[in-house]
Structure formats: structure tokens, C-alpha cells
Amino acid sequence: xxxxxxxxxxxxxxxxxxxxxxxxxxxxxxxxxxxxxxxxxxxxxxxxxxxxxxxxxxxxxxxxxxxxxxxxxxxxxxxxxxxxxxxxxxxxxxxxxxxxxxxxxxxxxxxxxxxxxxxxxxxxxxxxxxxxxxxxxxxxxxxxxxxxxxxxxxxxxxxxxxxxxxxxxxxxxxxxxxxxxxxxxxxxxxxxxxxxxxxxxxxxxxxxxxxxxxxxxxxxxxxxxxxxxxxxxxxxxxxxxxxxxxxxxxxxxxxxxxxxxxxxxxxxxxxxxxxxxxxxxxxxxxxxxxxxxxxxxxxxxxxxxxxxxxxxxxxxxxxxxxxxxxxxxxxxxxxxxxxxxxxxxxxxxxxx
Amino acid sequence: xxxxxxxxxxxxxxxxxxxxxxxxxxxxxxxxxxxxxxxxxxxxxxxxxxxxxxxxxxxxxxxxxxxxxxxxxxxxxxxxxxxxxxxxxxxxxxxxxxxxxxxxxxxxxxxxxxxxxxxxxxxxxxxxxxxxxxxxxxxxxxxxxxxxxxxxxxxxxxxxxxxxxxxxxxxxxxxxxxxxxxxxxxxxxxxxxxxxxxxxxxxxxxxxxxxxxxxxxxxxxxxxxxxxxxxxxxxxxxxxxxxxxxxxxxxxxxxxxxxxxxxxxxxxxxxxxxxxxxxxxxxxxxxxxxxxxxxxxxxxxxxxxxxxxxxxxxxxxxxxxxxxxxxxxxxxxxxxxxxxxxxxxxxxxxxxxxxxxxxxxxxxxxxxxxxxxxxxxxxx
Numbered sequence: 001x002x003x004x005x006x007x008x009x010x011x012x013x014x015x016x017x018x019x020x021x022x023x024x025x026x027x028x029x030x031x032x033x034x035x036x037x038x039x040x041x042x043x044x045x046x047x048x049x050x051x052x053x054x055x056x057x058x059x060x061x062x063x064x065x066x067x068x069x070x071x072x073x074x075x076x077x078x079x080x081x082x083x084x085x086x087x088x089x090x091x092x093x094x095x096x097x098x099x100x101x102x103x104x105x106x107x108x109x110x111x112x113x114x115x116x117x118x119x120x121x122x123x124x125x126x127x128x129x130x131x132x133x134x135x136x137x138x139x140x141x142x143x144x145x146x147x148x149x150x151x152x153x154x155x156x157x158x159x160x161x162x163x164x165x166x167x168x169x170x171x172x173x174x175x176x177x178x179x180x181x182x183x184x185x186x187x188x189x190x191x192x193x194x195x196x197x198x199x200x201x202x203x204x205x206x207x208x209x210x211x212x213x214x215x216x217x218x219x220x221x222x223x224x225x226x227x228x229x230x231x232x233x234x235x236x237x238x239x240x241x242x243x244x245x246x247x248x249x250x251x252x253x254x255x256x257x258x259x260x261x262x263x264x265x266x267x268x269x270x271x272x273x274x275x276x277x278x279x280x281x282x283x284x285x286x287x288x289x290x291x292x293x294x295x296x297x298x299x300x301x302x303x304x305x306x307x308x309x310x311x312x313x314x315x316x317x318x319x320x321x322x323x324x325x326x327x328x329x330x331x332x333x334x335x336x337x338x339x340x341x342x343x344x345x346x347x348x349x350x351x352x
Numbered sequence: 353x354x355x356x357x358x359x360x361x362x363x364x365x366x367x368x369x370x371x372x373x374x375x376x377x378x379x380x381x382x383x384x385x386x387x388x389x390x391x392x393x394x395x396x397x398x399x400x401x402x403x404x405x406x407x408x409x410x411x412x413x414x415x416x417x418x419x420x421x422x423x424x425x426x427x428x429x430x431x432x433x434x435x436x437x438x439x440x441x442x443x444x445x446x447x448x449x450x451x452x453x454x455x456x457x458x459x460x461x462x463x464x465x466x467x468x469x470x471x472x473x474x475x476x477x478x479x480x481x482x483x484x485x486x487x488x489x490x491x492x493x494x495x496x497x498x499x500x501x502x503x504x505x506x507x508x509x510x511x512x513x514x515x516x517x518x519x520x521x522x523x524x525x526x527x528x529x530x531x532x533x534x535x536x537x538x539x540x541x542x543x544x545x546x547x548x549x550x551x552x553x554x555x556x557x558x559x560x561x562x563x564x565x566x567x568x569x570x571x572x573x574x575x576x577x578x579x580x581x582x583x584x585x586x587x588x589x590x591x592x593x594x595x596x597x598x599x600x601x602x603x604x605x606x607x608x609x610x611x612x613x614x615x616x617x618x619x620x621x622x623x624x625x626x627x628x629x630x631x632x633x634x635x636x637x638x639x640x641x642x643x644x645x646x647x648x649x650x651x652x653x654x655x656x657x658x659x660x661x662x663x664x665x666x667x668x669x670x671x672x673x674x675x676x677x678x679x680x681x682x683x684x685x686x687x688x689x690x691x692x693x694x695x696x697x698x699x700x701x702x703x704x705x706x707x708x709x710x711x712x713x714x715x716x717x718x719x720x721x722x723x724x725x726x727x728x729x730x731x732x
Contacts, residue, residue, distance in 0.1 A: 053510075079510060085548050090499055090541035097503020100481075100488075101511070121538070124493045125500070132477035132489055135701035169702055193704035268708050 027213035035068050035205040037179035038144075040213075041186035042069065042106065046076050049104060052190055055082045055091050056108030056144075064108055066146055066205055088118035095141050096126055104140040106190055112147035113156025119164070126195045127170030138193035142186075147175075148239045148289050149321075149336050150203035152329040159326055160238075160290035165197045166267040166299075173267040174220060175199035177241035179209040181217075181264060188220040196220075199266075201239035221265035223273050229259035232346050233277040235300065236287040237263040240337065244287060247339040251346060258346065266296050274300070275308050282313035283349040287337050292320030314352035317345045360574030364621060365601050366591040370649045372657025374596075383600035390599075398439065398595050399659055400672045402431035402652045405455035407676035408464065409626070411684050412454075412471075416630040420687060421471045425452050429593070429625030432651030433558050435459070436598025437620070440606055441526050442519070443485070446508075448501035448527040451490040452558075456528070460485025468687040475693070494533040498542035498555065501527035505551035505615075514552040515612030522610035524552040526602070532563025534579070535571045543583040543617065552609040554602060555580075555617040558592060560624035565637040580617035592620030593651040623649070695721065 032040065045052050054069060060083035063070030073081040084091050088109060095105035109115045115122075122143065129139045149158035166173045172194050176182035182200070189196040218224055226241060227248055234244045241262050248258040259277050263269060278284050284304055286297040301316035319337045327335050366377045367387060376384055405427055412424035427434060430452070438456040441447060449456060458464055462485065466478040470490065481488045491497035505525040508514045514522045533539050534557060546553050557576050561568050568576075580587020590601040598620055605616035623646035627634050656669065699714040 085541075085544050087537075087541040087544060089538055090502075090545050093496065093499025093538060093542070094503030094506060094545055097500040097505070098507045098510075099503075100500065101504050101507025103507055103510070117537075120493065121496065121499065125491075125496050128476070130704050131701045133480065133701075134475070134477060135704065136480045136482075138704040172703075194707075 029210050029212050031208050032179045032183070032211045033206050033208050034176070034179045034182045034200070035066055037183040037211050038068050038186050038200065039070060039072070040211075041183045042072060043075065045106070045187050045190040046072065046080060048187075049190075050080075051102055052104045052106060053080045053082060053098070054106050054108065055084050055095055057084060057086055057091075057110050059083060059108050065110055066202065068144075068146075068200075068205075069108065088114060088116075089121050092118040092121040092126060092141075092143065096121065096129060096139070099139050099141050100129075100137060104142075104190060106142040107144065109143060109145045111157045112145055112159040112161055115143075115145055115161060118143075122165070122171070122195075122197075123168045127168050130194070131170065139195045140190070140193050141195045142189045142192075142198050143195070144186075144198045144200060146202040146205070147199045148201045148203055149326060149332050150239060152332065154329070155326070158329065158332065160288070160321065162197070162199050162266055163290055163295050166296055171195050171197055171267060172221070172265070173197045173199065174265045175201065175238040176264065177201065177204065177226075177238055177262050180211045183211045183213070184216040185220055185264070188216070192220065199238060203239045204242065207242075218264070221268055221270055223261055223263045223265065223270040225259060225273055225277060226262045227258070227260040229257040229281070231257045231281060232283040232285060232349055233259045233261060233274070233281045234285045234287060234342060234346070235261040235263060235274055237266060237296075238289070240287050240289060243337060243339055244342060247342040247346070250339055251343060256346070256350075263296075269296075269300065269303075271303060271307065275304065278304055278308045279311045282311055283346075283352075284312070284316045285319060285342060285345045285349055286316060287319040287342050287345075289321050289336055291323050292318050293323045295320060314349040317349055319345045358573075360578060362575035362577045362587070362589040362619075364589045364591050365597050366594050367596040367600065368591075368594045368654055368658055370654055372654040372661065374658060380597060380600075383597065383604060386600040386603050387596045394439070395659065395662075396664070396668065398435055398599070399652070399655055399664075400675065401435045401439075401455055401459060402595065402655065403672045404458070404676045404679055405431045405435065406652060407673075407680045408454060408683065411680035412468070413626075413630060415468070415684060415687055416471075421468065421630075422473050423471050424630045425454075425471070426624070426626040426629070427452055427454060429623045429646065429651070430558055430560055431455065432595035432655065433556075433592035433598050433620035433622045436595040436600075437526065437528075437556050437602040437618075440599050440602035442523075442606070442610075444513075444521060444523040445606065446481075446486040446488065446501070446504055446523065446525045448488045448497045448504070448525065449490055450494075450497065450528050450530060450533065451492055452530070453528050457484070457487045460487035462487050464683055465686045465690070468683065469690050472687065472690055473692075474690050495529055495536035495539040495542070498527050498529055498533075498539050499545070501525045502542045502546045502549075502551055502553060505546065505553040506549050508552055509549065514610055517611075519607065519610060522552075524554065524606045524609040526554045526556055526606065528556050528558065530563065531557060531559040531561065531568045531571055531576060532566070533557075534576055540583075543579070543585070543615075546615040547584040550612075550614040552612070553615040554605045554609055555615065556602065557617070557619045558622055559619050560622050562624055562628070562634070562638065564628040564632060565634075575619060577617065577619035583617070585615045585617055587617045587619065589619045589621060592622030593646075593649050593654070595651060595655050622651075
């Protein structure tokens with residue numbers, strides 16, 4: 001099928017041909033939801049390093065409101081899976097203290113819109129401890145943030161606040177779009193000695209996909225071409241990748257070939273594959289659920305215009321959430337970028 | 353129905369009276385043995401440290417007025433609270449300061465030229481806590497450090513580095529903040545977490561009566577020590593201008609923390625005799641009478657009176673004065689020698705691991721700056 005991704009190709013090859021090179025037994029490819037894949041990744045990280053511990057609200061016996069930490073208290077105990085008091089700033093602030101003591105805390109913020117009580121600790125403290133300590137102190141803290149719309153929920157439960165953190169020096173910001181990446185990226189984020197904001201597209205928690213448990217693939221901050229095409233490049237991250245792949249499918253039926261790039265990392269951004277793609281297609285559409293004004297998409301548009309000016313046949317176009325509060329859920333399908341809105345931008349790009 | 357009582361009071365632990373007599377208040381009786389166990393050398397060290405602190409304040413303010421520091425943060429008036437509490441800590445303890453506890457750092461082994469480097473704009477931090485008596489970095493966002501301290505104390509607990517029954521190795525955390533900071537959410541969240549996890553920790557509030565220009569009554573209608581009970585931990589109010597009481601109360605609370613009995617909160621009632629910082633003008637918001645009231649309660653004068661009554665010699669005080677002058681002069685000399693960091697420092701250590709923006713921007717700036725030094729080369 002034309003929408004087949006590189007990842008699926010990779011997984012198929014690995015499953016059929018590639019022998020394991022390490023001593024660990026081959027665990028093969030499993031079909032998992034992203035929620036289960038992150039759960040499995042957290043379990044691996046907790047087993048691999050006793051300094052890893054989880055902190056958050058309702059993450060203990062309940063397993064978190066999205067059940068991402070389900071079963072972990074039973075395996076690792078209350079000392080490593082901390083059901084904390086209900087205070088986001090304190091969760092991040094005490095995680096900083098624990099990291100000073102050599103721990104590697106992995107925090108769950110229950111919903112995107114509830115990260116803001118911790119904004120000060122994240123931006124003025126967590127992000128700056130290493131530079132303040134002249135590099136003698138690392139800050140291996142991961143903050144998991146279920147984010148984004150498409151779930152029909154109430155206010156503060158469907159937001160995309162990633163740009164605030166991508167704007168902040170000292171932080172790393174990533175977002176997987178599929179179960180395989182989620183499984184490996186959460187483990188790499190936990191191994192990072194820098195603070196990592198790990199944005200989990202909650203609308204993608206449940207769809208299942210192949211997870212190769214033996215082969216990680218790309219580094220944490222690498223972007224990737226998810227589907228090859230020749231006419232227009234579309235780029236996004238997180239849940240937007242599913243929308244972009246749908247748009248590419250539709251476009252294919254209309255005889256247009258769209259290349260889909262998954263950023264995977266928002267800070268730093270790996271521009272290599274994106275620029276290489278734009279050099280070939282000459283057109284770029286950036287899509288994101290977040291507000292467009294002063295967004296990650298704005299940064300990409302500016303950077304690509306600077307670095308690929310002579311390759312561009314059209315201005316870089318953005319498809320974003322509107323610059324309003326996320327509306328009542330009854331209106332979310334009109335608010336969120338859809339395949340049709342992406343294709344409208346593709347049409348405009350091609351019209352130049 | 354009669355109006356309910358809306359006045360809240362708390363007894364104050366005081367060992368030394370304002371006049372310098374050792375006459376414990378009823379609440380202080382239990383602490384007397386801790387003070388009686390102090391040797392003369394330790395008692396003299398308390399005096400010496402307070403005198404050094406006050407002398408350094410003069411040097412710091414002068415450096416600022418002469419344009420050598422962006423800011424100086426004085427401790428004048430708060431010496432007893434700081435010196436007493438600092439000496440209550442054991443070497444294995446971790447101390448999280450706010451940004452006014454210079455003498456606490458010095459007692460823990462920090463070279464105060466590092467603080468001057470911070471205030472001179474040469475660094476964002478200045479020292480490695482692990483190599484400086486576990487004296488952590490100053491934190492300028494008020495009360496942020498209360499949470500870091502609490503997390504660190506949780507880590508001590510998880511590591512089994514406390515509550516083993518060995519006071520020589522069991523560790524605790526002492527965190528400093530002020531009356532203004534008590535209104536911050538973080539300060540309150542820290543008390544929640546500390547109580548919830550029963551951390552080995554002492555919260556030490558220096559109530560110096562003023563948060564820049566706002567009096568403590570605006571932060572709290574009741575003694576701050578009463579907040580301890582609301583969070584499920586002892587709250588003790590101590591005369592923060594009494595170095596012996598400040599020492600004893602902190603010592604006792606830290607020993608309880610190390611023994612696994614949980615956190616405590618101490619309110620040290622003191623007074624900021626000078627400005628908040630050199631950027632402040634306290635004559636705009638407080639009266640001369642108020643300052644005179646606290647001048648009569650000066651922590652150093654009263655302690656000196658007591659030491660003299662115990663037979664301390666004039667030469668001891670003269671020696672301390674000379675030593676304080678030497679320390680201040682040495683700090684001043686070395687502060688003036690501090691060099692600005694090189695431009696690479698802008699990018700170094702922002703991340704622990706390599707980051708492409710740091711590499712690109714450092715290279716760009718280097719090229720840009722050197723293009724002026726060598727115009728023939730030109731910028732890329």
C-alpha cells in the first residue's frame with residue numbers, strides 16, 4: 001500500500017531477516033498501543049537503572065488517568081512509583097532536588113493544560129541548573145505530558161503547549177507519533193542527562209502499531225521521512241503525523257505525491273531530512289495542532305526560508321490551531337487541522 | 353455571640369536577653385543543655401563569624417557603591433540567625449540558601465569571592481556544592497529552593513543516608529528562606545511534600561520583618577511558626593537575634609530530622625537593619641523608631657556582653673576585629689581581580705550533552721567577533 005511508512009518497512013525487514021547481534025534474546029515485534037508501548041519503555045528504564053523513579057498524580061495503583069503507568073507499582077513498589085501530593089510545581093521542584101541527589105525522575109503531568117503551575121520550576125530552575133552549576137550537575141529529568149486534542153474533552157485537557165518549552169534554552173522537547181518511536185524515545189529521554197519534555201499525543205494512545213523491541217532505529221532528536229513523495233513536503237509531529245499521512249493518501253488518489261516528515265524532536269529540530277526533502281519538492285507545508293502565532297511551525301518556516309530559499313517554489317505555509325483558546329470540544333474538528341485543511345494548503349503551495 | 357479570637361500568638365524561644373544575660377524563656381529551658389555542651393572555642397567562633405559577616409557587609413556595600421558589583425545583599429542584623437543555624441548543621445548535612453546567607457556559606461567552607469563573582473555578573477552560579485560543604489547555590493526566584501531541598505531530602509531518605517541511628521553519618525537538609533517567600537506557592541507546596549514524605553529536613557525562615565518594602569503583617573496575620581502545625585510538623589519561633597537560641601533550636605530540629613522524626617519549621621524573628629539590597633531605600637517605608645528598637649536588640653552587641661561577662665578578653669575582640677578586617681580586605685582585593693568570563697561561556701554547559709544550536713551559535717559569535725579583530729578575514 002502506498003501509505004506504508006519507512007517504519008513499517010523497517011519493522012518488516014527486521015522481523016523477517018535480521019538476526020540479533022547482542023546477547024539479549026530476540027523479543028521480536030509486538031503490536032502495541034502507544035500507551036502500552038510507553039508503559040513497556042518505562043518498565044525497561046526502571047529495570048535498567050535503579051535511579052529511575054516515576055512521580056505524578058494518580059500514577060500508582062490506578063496507573064495514571066491514561067493507564068500509562070499501569071502495573072508499575074506492583075513491579076517496582078511505592079518507593080519508585082511515587083503517587084505524589086497534587087501540586088505540579090512541587091512535583092517538578094522536588095524532582096530537581098532528587099536529580100541533584102543522583103536520581104533520574106520521570107514525571108507525569110496529568111494533562112497538558114495542568115503543566116502551567118510548574119512552568120516556573122521548569123523554565124527558571126530545571127532548565128538552568130546545569131549552566132548555573134558550570135556543568136558539574138546534570139539534570140536528567142523527564143516530564144511526560146499527554147497533549148493535544150481529538151479526545152472531546154473539557155477545557156485544559158486538549159492543549160498543545162510544546163512551543164513554550166521549545167522556546168526555553170536548557171530543555172529538550174520531543175514528541176513521538178507512533179508506538180515504536182514512543183517505546184524507544186521514552187527510554188532515550190530517560191537516559192539523557194538533560195531535561196526532556198516528552199509530549200505524548202493522547203489521541204494516539206490507543207491505536208496499535210508494530211513495536212520492534214530489539215531495534216531502536218533513530219536517535220532521540222532525529223527527524224524522519226515517514227512517506228516519500230515528490231510534489232510537496234508536509235511536516236509535523238505527534239498526532240499530526242496521522243493527519244498528514246491521511247492527507248497524503250487522499251492526495252495520491254488525486255495524482256499528487258506528498259512527502260511526509262515527522263519532526264519527532266522540537267528542540268533541537270533536526271533540519272537535515274526536512275531541508276533535503278524541500279530541496280527536492282520545492283514546497284513545504286507545516287502542520288501543527290498548536291496555535292500558529294509564534295509557534296514551532298513559525299520557526300520552521302523561517303529557518304527553511306533562510307536555508308532553502310533558492311529551492312523554494314512557494315512560500316512555506318502553515319496549518320495550525322487557530323489563535324484562540326482551544327474551543328469547546330463540540331467544535332474541535334473545525335478547530336484542529338484536518339486532512340482537508342492540510343490539502344487546502346498543499347493546493348495553495350502548488351498554485352505558486 | 354461574642355466575636356471569635358483573631359489574635360494569634362506563639363511563644364519565642366530565647367536564651368540570651370536583649371541585655372546579654374543568659375536567662376532562658378520558659379520555652380527555652382529544654383534547649384539549655386545543647387548550649388551548655390558548647391566549648392569556649394565554639395562560643396568564640398559564633399562571635400567571630402557574626403563579626404566577620406558584619407564586616408563583609410561593609411566591604412560588599414562599598415564595592416557596589418564603587419561600581420564593582422551589580423548588587424550587594426546585606427545581612428546586617430541577621431547574623432545570629434544565620435551563624436547559629438549554620439553551626440547547628442553537621443558536615444554531612446545539605447544547606448539550601450536563599451541569597452542572603454553569605455556567612456552560612458563561609459561557615460560551610462565556601463570562598464565568598466564566589467558570591468562576589470555572582471554579584472559582579474561573572475557567573476550565574478559560582479560554586480559546586482559538593483566541593484563547598486554541601487552549601488547549594490543561591491536561588492533568586494523566591495522559595496524555589498524550598499522544593500529542591502525537599503526533593504534532596506527525599507533522596508537522602510530513599511538512599512538510606514538518614515535515620516540509621518548514627519548521628520555522625522545520618523544526613524539532613526536545612527533550607528533558608530524569608531518572610532516574604534512564605535507567601536509563595538512553592539514554600540507551601542514544599543511543606544506539604546516534606547510532611548507527606550516525612551523528609552529529614554528543617555525549614556528555616558528568617559523573618560526579618562520586611563520583604564523589600566512590604567511588612568510581614570501583609571504576608572501573615574499570625575506568627576509564621578504557626579504554619580508548621582497546619583502542615584503537620586512542629587513550628588518553633590525563636591529569637592533570631594539570639595545566636596545561642598538560633599543554634600540550639602536548629603540543632604535540636606536537625607537531630608530529630610536525622611533520627612527519622614520528620615521535618616520541622618523554624619521562624620527566626622530578626623530584623624534587616626539595612627536595605628533589602630543596595631538597590632533599595634528603606635527610609636521610604638519604615639520609621640527611625642522601628643530601626644532604633646531593633647538596634648537595641650542587636651545580635652552581636654548582646655552576645656559580646658555575655659561573652660565579656662564570661663571573661664572573654666579585650667584582646668580576643670581586638671583579634672576578631674583585625675581578622676574581620678583582613679578577610680574583608682582580601683575579599684575586596686580578589687573581587688577587583690575577578691575577570692569576565694570568555695564569550696564561549698555563553699554557550700557552555702547550557703546542556704550536558706551536545707546540542708546543535710549551541711555549536712552553531714557559538715561558532716557564529718566567534719566568527720562575528722573575530723571579524724572585527726581581523727577585518728581582512730571577514731565574517732562568514
